[in-house]
Amino acid sequence: xxxxxxxxxxxxxxxxxxxxxxxxxxxxxxxxxxxxxxxxxxxxxxxxxxxxxxxxxxxxxxxxxxxxxxxxxxxxxxxxxxxxxxxxxxxxxxxxxxxxxxxxxxxxxxxxxxxxxxxxxxxxxxxxxxxxxxxxxxxxxxxxxxxxxxxxxxxxxxxxxxxxxxxxxxxxxxxxxxxxxxxxxxxxxxxxxxxxxxxxxxxxxxxxxxxxxxxxxxxxxxxxxxxxxxxxxxxxxxxxxxxxxxxxxxxxxxxxxxxxxxxxxxxxxxxxxxxxxxxxxxxxxxxxxxxxxxxxxxxxxxxxxxxxxxxx
Amino acid sequence: xxxxxxxxxxxxxxxxxxxxxxxxxxxxxxxxxxxxxxxxxxxxxxxxxxxxxxxxxxxxxxxxxxxxxxxxxxxxxxxxxxxxxxxxxxxxxxxxxxxxxxxxxxxxxxxxxxxxxxxxxxxxxxxxxxxxxxxxxxxxxxxxxxxxxxxxxxxxxxxxxxxxxxxxxxxxxxxxxxxxxxxxxxxxxxxxxxxxxxxxxxxxxxxxxxxxxxxxxxxxxxxxxxxxxxxxxxxxxxxxxxxxxxxxxxxxxxxxxxxxxxxxxxxxxxxxxxxxxxxxxxxxxxxxxxxxxxxxxxxxxxxxxxxxxxxx
Numbered sequence: 001x002x003x004x005x006x007x008x009x010x011x012x013x014x015x016x017x018x019x020x021x022x023x024x025x026x027x028x029x030x031x032x033x034x035x036x037x038x039x040x041x042x043x044x045x046x047x048x049x050x051x052x053x054x055x056x057x058x059x060x061x062x063x064x065x066x067x068x069x070x071x072x073x074x075x076x077x078x079x080x081x082x083x084x085x086x087x088x089x090x091x092x093x094x095x096x097x098x099x100x101x102x103x104x105x106x107x108x109x110x111x112x113x114x115x116x117x118x119x120x121x122x123x124x125x126x127x128x129x130x131x132x133x134x135x136x137x138x139x140x141x142x143x144x145x146x147x148x149x150x151x152x153x154x155x156x157x158x159x160x161x162x163x164x165x166x167x168x169x170x171x172x173x174x175x176x177x178x179x180x181x182x183x184x185x186x187x188x189x190x191x192x193x194x195x196x197x198x199x200x201x202x203x204x205x206x207x208x209x210x211x212x213x214x215x216x217x218x219x220x221x222x223x224x225x226x227x228x229x230x231x232x233x234x235x236x237x238x239x240x241x242x243x244x245x246x247x248x249x250x251x252x253x254x255x256x257x258x259x260x261x262x263x264x265x266x267x268x269x270x271x272x273x274x275x276x277x278x279x280x281x282x283x284x285x286x287x288x289x290x291x292x293x294x295x296x297x298x299x300x301x302x303x304x305x306x307x308x309x310x311x312x
Numbered sequence: 313x314x315x316x317x318x319x320x321x322x323x324x325x326x327x328x329x330x331x332x333x334x335x336x337x338x339x340x341x342x343x344x345x346x347x348x349x350x351x352x353x354x355x356x357x358x359x360x361x362x363x364x365x366x367x368x369x370x371x372x373x374x375x376x377x378x379x380x381x382x383x384x385x386x387x388x389x390x391x392x393x394x395x396x397x398x399x400x401x402x403x404x405x406x407x408x409x410x411x412x413x414x415x416x417x418x419x420x421x422x423x424x425x426x427x428x429x430x431x432x433x434x435x436x437x438x439x440x441x442x443x444x445x446x447x448x449x450x451x452x453x454x455x456x457x458x459x460x461x462x463x464x465x466x467x468x469x470x471x472x473x474x475x476x477x478x479x480x481x482x483x484x485x486x487x488x489x490x491x492x493x494x495x496x497x498x499x500x501x502x503x504x505x506x507x508x509x510x511x512x513x514x515x516x517x518x519x520x521x522x523x524x525x526x527x528x529x530x531x532x533x534x535x536x537x538x539x540x541x542x543x544x545x546x547x548x549x550x551x552x553x554x555x556x557x558x559x560x561x562x563x564x565x566x567x568x569x570x571x572x573x574x575x576x577x578x579x580x581x582x583x584x585x586x587x588x589x590x591x592x593x594x595x596x597x598x599x600x601x602x603x604x605x606x607x608x609x610x611x612x613x614x615x616x617x618x619x620x621x622x623x624x
Contacts, residue, residue, distance in 0.1 A: 036595075117496075119433040119592045119618060184429075187585040273499040277589055280431045283348075283624035303429060311597035311620050 003101035004289045005061040009050030012290040012297075020063060023097060023105040025076045031108045032074040033088060036312055037124035038099040038286070039067040040296045040305040041157065047094070048293070056095055065100035067091055069114050069123035070310070073103065080108055089114040089268075091127035091259050100286060102310055112264035115271035118278065120312060125278035125304035126161070128257065130267045133162035136212050136234045136255045138169070145170030147209035150201065150226060154190055155181040157304045158214050158236070160279040163188040168275045174208065176201050181302060188279075202226055213237060224248055279303030315413035316601045317373040321362030324602040324609075332375060335409060335417040340389040343420045345400060348624055349436035350411040350598070351379040352608045352617040353469065359406070360605070368407055377412035379403055381426050381435035382622065385415065392420055401426040401580075403439035403571050412598060414622055424576035427583035430590065432624060437590035437616035438473070440569065442579040445474035448524050448546045448567045450481070457482030459521035462513065462538060466502055467493040469616045470526050470548070472591040475500040480587045486520065488513050493614060500591075514538055525549060536560055591615030 003020035025032055044064050046052060069089040072082045082088060092099065092106040114123040137143045149166050153159040154175025166173045167189030177185045179195040186193055194201045200222070207228040213220045216237030223233055224244060232251040233240050239254035270276035281303035284292040292305050315332035337344055356376050358364060381401040384394045394400060404411065404418040426435040449455045461478050465471040466487025478485045479501030489497045491507040498505055506513045512534070519540040525532045528549030535545055536556060544563040545552050551566035582588035593615035596604040604617050 117589075117591045117593075117615060119431060119595055121431040121433045122592075184584070189586075272496070274501075274589065277429075277586065279429045281429075283431055285623035306431060308620075308623050311599075312595035 001102040002286070003063045004065070004286060005063050006048055007061045009048065009053060011049075012045075012293045014048060015064070015289050015293065017287045017289065020061070020101065023101075023103055025074060025105055027107075028077040028079075029107050029109065030076040030105050031072055031080060031082055031111060033068060033070040033090070033104050033106060033111070034073045035068050035070040035099055035102055035104055035309040036120035037069045038065045038307040038309055039124045039128070040065070040292050040307065041067060041128045042296065043094065043128070044098075045293050045297055052094075063097040063099075063101050063104075065098035065307070066094050067124050067126075067128045068099035068104060068106075069120040071312075076108070082108060082111065087114045087120070088112060089123045089127055089264060090261070091131055091257075091264070093259055100289060100307065100309075107259075110259035110261055112261040112268060115268040117272050121283070121306050121308065122278045122280065125280060125306050126267055126271070127264055129158045129304060130161050130165075130276075131260050131263045132158050132236055132255070132257050133165050133212075134263045134267070135257060135260070136236055137162060137166055137210065140253045140255050141210040141212070141232045141234045143169060143171050143210050146172070148172040148174060148207075149210040149212060150205065150208045150223070151175045151190075151212045152215045152219055152223075153177065154185040154188070154193065155302045156214060157281075157301065160188060160303050161276065162212055162214075163190050164276050165270070168270060174205055184302065210234065213240070224250070280306055282306075283308065313414040314598070315375045316377070316598060317375050318360055319373045321360065321365060323361075324357075324605045326360060327376070327601050327605065329599045329601065332373070332413065335413075335415055337386060337388045337417055339419075340391075341419050341421065342388040342417050343384055343392060343394055343400075343423060344386040345380060345382040345402070345416050345418060345423070346385045347380050347382040347411055347414055347416055347621040348432035349381045350377045350619040350621055351436045351440070352377070352604050352619065353379060353440045354608065355406065355440070356410075357605050357609055364406075375409040375411075375413050375416075377410035377619075378406050379436050379438075379440045380411035380416060380418075381432040383624075388420070394420060394423065399426045399432070400424065401435045401439055401576060402573070403443055403569075403576070405571055412601060412619065412621075419571075422571035422573055424573040424580060427580040429584050433595070433618050433620065434590040434592060437592060437618050438579055438583070439576055441470045441616060442473050442477075442588075443572050443575045444470050444548055444567070444569050445477050445524075446575045446579070447569060447572070448548055449474060449478055449522065452565045452567050453522040453524070453544045453546045455481060455483050455522050458484070460484040460486060460519075461522040461524060462517065462520045462535070463487045463502075463524045463526070464531055464535075465489065465526045466497040466500070466505065467614045468526060469593075469613065472500060472615050473588065474524055474526075475502050476588050477582070480582060486517055496614065522546065525552070536562070592618055594618075595620065
C-alpha cells in the first residue's frame with residue numbers, strides 16, 4: 001500500500017510517499033481501516049522533527065498522521081463492536097504507525113462511528129482537535145453553562161471547535177484571533193472576539209472562569225491575570241507553573257491528549273444535530289503532504305488541513 | 313480523461329466509466345474546471361432515462377452530472393473573474409456535457425467561488441439543490457420573515473437546504489418527513505415536523521403562506537387546501553393547475569432551475585457564517601456511479617449523494 005513515512009527525523013523533505021507493508025491486525029481488539037481521509041495536526045510535524053523521540057522510542061520508518069475517517073476493512077474478533085463496511089473515524093494512539101496511509105490498524109476502543117451527515121473528508125478534521133478541545137474544557141476545566149471561557153486562537157484547528165463546543169455548553173465565549181477572522185469567529189458562536197493584533201486581551205477582560213491556552217509562551221504567561229480566583233488555566237502546549245497558580249489562588253492543568261472513542265461519539269452527535277461543524281481551511285492529496293506540512297507550520301491556517309487518501 | 317457517459321438512454325447499466333475526450337474552452341466566457349467532487353441529482357437519472365430528450369436534443373454520448381466543486385484549470389479570457397487555481401463550484405447548464413468527469417467546461421457566469429470553510433466534497437452537494445430551494449422559496453414565492461412555509465420532504469436533498477434557508481430568512485418552517493428523520497429535520501431548524509407516515513399534513517396545518525412542493529402527484533394535490541388566501545404553491549416537479557389556483561384565490565408557480573452564480577455566492581456566504589450546511593447522505597467514487605444512481609432512485613436518501621472524482 002501507499003503511505004507517507006519518515007526514515008529519519010527532519011524537515012518536510014523527510015516525508016516520503018512510498019510503498020509500505022500492509023499493516024496487520026495484531027490483537028482481538030484491533031480493526032483494519034481503509035483510509036478515505038486524514039488530517040494534519042501540529043503533533044505530526046513535531047514528531048517528524050524528532051521532538052517527541054525522547055518520550056516515544058519510535059522505530060523508523062514511521063507512518064505519520066493521527067486523524068482518520070474511513071471504512072472498516074477487517075475486525076480482529078467476531079465480538080467487535082464494528083462490522084466490515086462501517087464508516088468510522090478515529091484519533092489513534094500516536095505510538096503506532098499513523099493514518100497517512102491507505103490502511104491503518106487501530107485498537108477498536110479508539111474508534112467510533114463517523115458522523116452521518118458529513119463526508120469522510122470533514123469527519124477526518126474532527127477527532128484529534130475535537131478530543132483536545134473537549135478534554136481541556138470539559139473533562140479538565142469542567143466548564144459549565146453560564147461560566148466564561150477565554151479561548152486563544154479561536155480560528156485555529158482546535159480553537160474553531162473549542163468555540164463551538166463551549167457555546168453548545170452554554171458558556172460565555174471569549175476568543176482571540178487576528179482581525180480578519182473576527183466575523184468568522186463570531187459566526188462560530190463567540191460572544192466576544194479580541195483582535196490580538198490591535199488589543200492585548202489582558203487589558204480587555206478579567207474575572208474569567210477558564211482560559212484555554214492553545215499557544216503557550218507569552219500568551220500563556222499573560223493569561224494568568226485574567227482569571228478569577230479559583231479559575232483555571234488549561235494548556236495543551238506546555239504545563240503552566242503550579243507555583244504561579246498557587247500564588248494567584250487559581251488552578252492550572254496541562255492536558256496530554258489520548259484517544260477517546262466516547263468523546264468521538266459525543267462529537268458525532270453534536271455534528272449530526274447541527275451544533276458542531278468541522279472547519280476546513282485547506283485540502284491536499286496525500287502525495288502533497290510536504291505542502292500540507294509547510295502550511296500547517298506557518299500556524300496561520302483557519303480550521304483544519306485535510307488529506308484525501310482513498311475513495312469512499 | 314475519465315468520465316461517466318451514456319451512449320444510449322436507459323437504466324443504470326447504460327452508465328459507462330470510460331475514456332472521453334478532454335473538453336475544450338469554446339468561448340471567451342468559458343472556464344475549464346478540474347473536477348474534485350460532483351453530486352447526484354434526480355435530474356441525472358431522468359436525463360439518463362431519456363425523459364428530457366424531447367426538450368433537449370442531446371447528442372450522445374453524453375456526460376451526465378450537473379453539480380461540481382473543483383479548481384480552475386484554464387480561463388477563456390484574461391478578463392475572466394477567475395484565475396487558474398481558484399476553488400470554485402457550480403451548477404452548470406444541463407444542455408452541455410456534465411460533471412461526472414475529470415474535467416468540465418462551464419460558462420463562467422454559472423460559476424462561483426466555493427465556500428471557504430467546507431471541503432470540495434461538501435461544496436459539490438450544494439449548487440443544484442441550493443439554487444432550487446432559493447429560486448422556489450425566495451425568488452418565486454418571495455418568502456419573508458414571519459411567514460409560514462410548508463416544505464415537503466424536509467430531509468431530502470433539496471428539503472434539507474430549504475429548511476435551513478427558510479429558517480435563516482426568519483420564516484416559520486413546517487416540514488414533512490418520515491418519523492425516523494423527525495429529530496434530524498428539527499435540528500435543521502424546522503419549527504414543526506409532520507410525520508407523513510402517521511399524519512396527513514392537510515389535517516394538521518392550514519393558512520400557510522407558501523408550500524414548497526418537492527414531490528408532485530398526490531402531495532401537490534393535497535397541498536392546495538393548506539394555503540391561506542393569496543398564498544402560493546410552488547413546485548419543482550410539475551406545474552400546478554392554474555385553474556385550481558384561480559378557483560381557490562391562491563397563486564401557483566412551477567420553477568425550472570437555471571444556473572445562477574449570484575445565488576451560489578449567497579449560499580457560500582451562508583455556509584461560511586454557519587447558517588447553512590450541506591447534508592451528506594452517502595459517498596461514492598465516480599466509478600461506482602451505478603450504485604449511486606440506484607440509491608438516488610430509491611428516493612430515500614437523507615441529504616445528498618456525493619461523488620469523489622479527483623484530488624484537491
